[in-house]
Amino acid sequence: MAEIVIDGIPYSFEGKPKLLDFILSKNKDVPFFCYHPSMSAPANCRMCMVKVGQYVKNRETGDYELDDQGERRIRWFPKLQTSCNMDMMDDMIVHTHETDDLVKRAHKDTLEMILINHPLDCPICDQAGECPLQIQTYKYGPEGSRFEVKKQHKPKHVQLGPRVTLDAERCINCTRCTRFTDEISQSHQLTITRRGDKNHPTTAPGTVFDDPYSMNTIDLCPVGALTSTDFRFKARVWEMNQTPGLDITNGKGVNVDLWTRDNVVLRITPRHNPHVNEYWMTDKGRDAIHLYNEQRLSTPAIRLHPNDSSLVMTSWDNAYQTTQEIVESTDTKQILVLGSPYASVEENGAWMQFSESILKQSPSYTTHIEKESGDDFLLVDDQAPNTYGCELLGLKKRTKAAFKKAVAEAKVILSLHDDYIERGWLSEEEIKGKTWIYFGTNHTQMAKAATLTIPITCAVEHTASYVNVDQRIQRTYPAKETKYTNRRLDLEMSEGRLDRFGTKFDHWVNEDHKVDCKPLWEIVGDLSLLWGHTLSYRHGRDVLDALASNIPALEGVTYQAMDDQRGILLTSSETQEASS
Amino acid sequence: MSDWTTYEPVLIPNIAGLDRLETYRKHGGYDALHAVLHDQNTWPDPASVVQEVKEANIRGRGGAGFNAGLKWSFMPPVDGGPRYLACNGDESEPGTFKDRKIFEYNPFLFIEGATIAAYAMSITSIYVYIRGEYRSWIHKMEKAVSDAYDAGLLGQNILGSDFSVDLVLHSGAGAYICGEETSLLESLEGKRGYPRVKPPFPAQRGLWGRPTTINNIETLSNVPGVIRNGADWFKSIGAESHPGPILYGISGHVNRPGVYELPSGMPVMTLIEEVAQGMRNGKKLKAIIPGGSSTPILPAKDLEDLTMDADALRGAGSMMGTAGMVVMDEDTDIVETLWRISKFYHHESCGQCTPCREGTGWLEKILEKVVTGQGTTRDLDLLLDITSQMEGRTICALADAAAWPVRYTISRFRDEFEARCKPSLIPVG
Secondary structure: OEEEEEOOEEEEEOOOOEHHHHHHHOOOOOOOOOOOOOOOOOOOOOOOEEEEEEEOEOOOOOOEOEOOOOOEOEEEOOOOEEHHHOEOOOOEEEEOOOOOHHHHHHHHHHHHHHHHOOOOOHHHOOOOOOOHHHHHHHHHOOOOOOOOOOOOOOOOOEEOOOOEEEOOOOOOOOOHHHHHHHHHOOOOOEEEEOOHHHOEEEEOOOOOOOOOOOOHHHHHOOOOOEEEOOOOOOOOHHHOEEEEEEOOOOOOOOEEEEEEEOOEEEEEEEOOEOOOOEOOOOHHHHOHHHHHHOOEOOOOEEOOOOOOOOOEEOOHHHHHHHHHHHHHOOOHHHEEEEOOOOOOHHHHHHHHHHHHHHOOOOOEEOOOEOOOOOOOOOOOOEOOOOHHHHHHHOOEEOOHHHHHHHHHHOOEEEEEOOOOOOOOOOOOHHHOOOEEEEEEOEOOHHHHHOOEEEEEOOOOOOOOEEEOOOOEEEEOOOOOOEOOOOOOOOOOOOOOHHHHHOOOOOOOOOHHHOEOOEOHHHHHHHHHHHOOOOOOOOOHHHHHHHHHHHOHHHOOOOHHHHHHOOOEEOOOHHHHHHHO | OOHHHHOOOOOOOOOOOOOOHHHHHHOOOOHHHHHHHHOOOOOOOHHHHHHHHHHHOOEOOOOOOOEHHHHHHOOOOOOOOOOEEEEEEOOOOOOOOOHHHHHHHOHHHHHHHHHHHHHHOOOOEEEEEEOOOOHHHHHHHHHHHHHHHHOOOOEOOHHHOOOOEEEEEEEOOOOHHHHOHHHHHHHHOOOOOOOOOOOOOOOOOOHHHOOEEEEEHHHHHOHHHHHHHOHHHHHOOOOOOOOOEEEEEEEEOEOOOEEEEEEOOOEHHHHHHHHOOOEHHHOOEEEEEEOEOOOOOEEHHHOOOOEOOHHHHHHHOOOOOOOEEEEEEOOOOHHHHHHHHHHHHHHHOOOOOHHHHHHHHHHHHHHHHHHOOOOEHHHHHHHHHHHHHHOOOOOOOHHHHHHHHHHHHHHHOHHHHHHOOEOOOOOOO
C-alpha cells in the first residue's frame, strides 16, 4: 500500500492513479478545463497545477532522510506540475491551492491568460450559468484584467455541422471536442486549425460535422464555443428545471437530463451512468424534444361517422363510455388488443391486466428491430425502448404476417402507441370498417385513421420504467405537467424559480403547454370501473408493486432500488454471458 | 584560444567536392562506419560505440547541450520491433544557419554519423527532418542519400555486414515548433506539430509509440570523427566541459558574417574582432545574442573574457543555444529588436498550452505599444510579470524561449525601454 500526503493529510492508494483523479475522488477541488475522465489527458490548459515533492530516502539504508528539525526531507519538483497527467508515487507530497500560494498564483495567472482573448460576452452566451470557465474564474481568477490592448478576433457563428455552431473567439483550445471525435465517436471529424492565439476547432475543408454523436461536444465544451444550433439563445440555464429521464428513441436506455421551462422540454443532455452510456448520448435522442412538445394528442377525440374525414374533441367520460359500448357490443374473439414496446413496463402491465380481466385475452406486440442499423456504441438495432419489458410481462410477440392476419380477422382493435401506418404495415384501406381505439401521445397517422383517440402521458410526464437491450430496468420522472398534475403537489417533480414565483401574467407561465392527457394506468382504472372491476392505480408505483409481486424477474424491483443502483440488471451476469 | 588560426576543420573542411561520395571516401569517409561494422577487436558490439560517444561528451548542438552518448544509452533493450532515429535539421531558431552548411558541403559526414548512431542503437529507420525552406539543400540531400543507397552505404547489408538501416528525408512546412523534438515526432507522424507531454520520453515511446532518439544534425556529424580518432581526441578540442568543434553562425553587424568551424570555448571578442573581422563600418559593439534568438541577450560590457561554452555562458547569464550569434552595433534599437523577436514567437506559438498561446501575443502587443511610443513604465513591469507567468508553466520550452528574451532584454537595457515610455505610477500588481 502506497502513501501520499495531500495538503498535510495522508491517504493510502493502490495501483497508479492519476493525481487529479485521486484528488477529485477525495472531494477536494482542483480547477481544470481540458481534462475529462473518459478521455486522454493532453495537459494543455495548464490549469490543474499543483506543487509536488517526494520524501528523500537514503539509497543504502532505505530510511527517510531527516532535516535539522528532525522532519523528513522533501525533494520538490523544480516546476509546478499538472495533476491530470501526473502518476501518483509512493511518498509523494502534494500541495494544492489550499496550502500553497504559488499554486494559487498559478491558477490566477492561467485564468488571466485564458481570459485575455476571451470575448467575455457571458450576458449573451448560452453557456453562462453552467460554464466551467465562469465558475472557475469566480473561484480562482484574478479580480480584473491587465490586458489593455486589442483582443484577437476569430470566426464567429460558424456552422460546423447541422447541429453544432462554433464561436471560435470563446474557444480556449482545450481540444476536448477534437479528442471526442478521435477517441470516443472515432469519426475524426474535428481538428484544430491555425497556430497560437488564432487557433480553433474546425472540420476538414468541404466536410461537415455530422457525426451521429456530434452534440456531445457541446456538453464537453467548457466554454460557450460550441453551442447547439437548435437550443441557441432559447433559454438561460437558470430558468430551466432539470429532471432526470431516459432516452426513449432506441433500446439502449441512455440516461438523460430533461431541461424544461414552462412545461416545454427545451433540451436533452446526457446524464452520467457508468453502466449504460457513461457521459454520452446520440444526437437522435436529443431530437426527442419535438416528440414531447409538438403534435401532442390532447383531449380524447372521436370520429362521429365512419366517413368523416376528421375526429372531433370529446369528453373523457364520453370517450370511456364509447369504449365500453364498443367493447360490449362485440364478441371478445373479434377484439384485438395491442401492447407496445414504446410504452413502459407499467403501461403495458396495466394494459395487460385490463385486457385479461375484461377483454379475456392477452395483448400482443410487434418489435422494432432494424438489423444492422446500430453501431457498437450507443445506437442499437432495437428502435423501441422497452422490447424486453414486453417480453418480460409475457406479451405475445407477433411477426408482421401474424399481425396483419390478426388485424384482418378483428373487428375492434385497441392499440397502444405504435404507428402501423407510418411503418407501412397497414394501409388506411385495410382498417376501413374496423373500429380502432388508439391510446397514444402524438398526432400520428394511426391517430388520424382511428375511430377514437385517447391521449396518454408520454415518457416525460409520468413515472415509469423501461427495460433496455441489456435487460437493465431504469425509470423516468415527470418533467412536464399535464392538465391533471401539479409540480407543487407532486414531490417527484422539480420546481424551478419560475414555477415557484411566476404568475399567469408572466410571459413564462402558460397553461397551453400542459397537455390534456392521463397516464394509461389511470385510464384503464377508470375504464374497468365501468365493468365493476377495480384496477385502482393512481401512480406508476402501484402498477410496479403489483407487477413485482407477480412476475419473478421483477422481484424486488422498486423505484427506490432503481435510483440507488442506477437501474437494476434483471438477469444475473452469468446468464447474460451465456446468452451472448 | 590563440591557435584558432591553425585549427583544421573537421565538419566542413576546406576540400573541394566533398559533397561527392567518391571525394568523401577518398578523404577517409566511411572508414569509421567500416571499422564499426567490421573491426571486431575495437568495436565488439554496438554498446562499445555508445560507450565511446558517451565518453567523448558530445553535447547536443541543437541547444539543450545534453551528452549525446548518454541519450543513446537511454534506449531500451532491443525487442524485435522497429526503433527510430530522428535527425533534427529543422534549424528554425532565428540566427541559426549551421546545419545547412553540413547539408551543402559535407552531407555524407552527417549520413555516416547517423548510420553509425543507428548501428549503435540498433535503429531500423532513420528520419531526417529538414527545414522546409531549405529547398535546394533538400535536393542536395536527396542526391546524397540516393548515392549512398547505390553504393551500399544505406539500405540492406551495409558495407557487406548484416546491418541494415533505411534513411528517409522529410521536409518540414515552416513551423518553428517542429524543431522541438516531440512535435517533430508528431509532424513526422503526419499530425499537427503539438509538443508531447514528457514523460514518457521518446526513448520509451517516440515515433509511432516506438523507442526513438532525436539528435541534431551537427551532433551526429561529430560521431565519425569520434569513432575514427577516439574520444580523447574529441575531448582535447576546445573547452573542457563542452568539447569538440562548433559551427559558429555569426550574423549581424560584422564585416564578415558566416558559419565558422572552430573549437568550442572561443572567446566572444575573438569571434567578433578576428574571425568575423570586426564591426561593420567601425561601429561600436552594443550587444550579442549568443545562441539563437531565444537565448538571453548580453550587453557589450559583459563580453570581455567571455568564452563560447555552456558553462561560461551560463555564468554570464545566457546560454550556448545553437551558437548562432547575432551581433548588434551601437545603432541598434534594442526595443524594436525585442519587438521583432516577440512577434516571431507570437507567430510561431503552436497554441497548445494556455500561457504560451495567450502570453506570446500579449507580449508582442505591449511591445508594439512601447515601440510606437504609447507605452508606460508600468507596461515594462507588466511585461516582466507576464514572462514569470509563462516560464516553466508549459509542456515544451517555447514559452521559456519566448519569455527569456523579454525578461533579459528589459532587465539588461531597462534605460532604453524607459526612454521610450511615459512614466506611470500605477503599480502592476
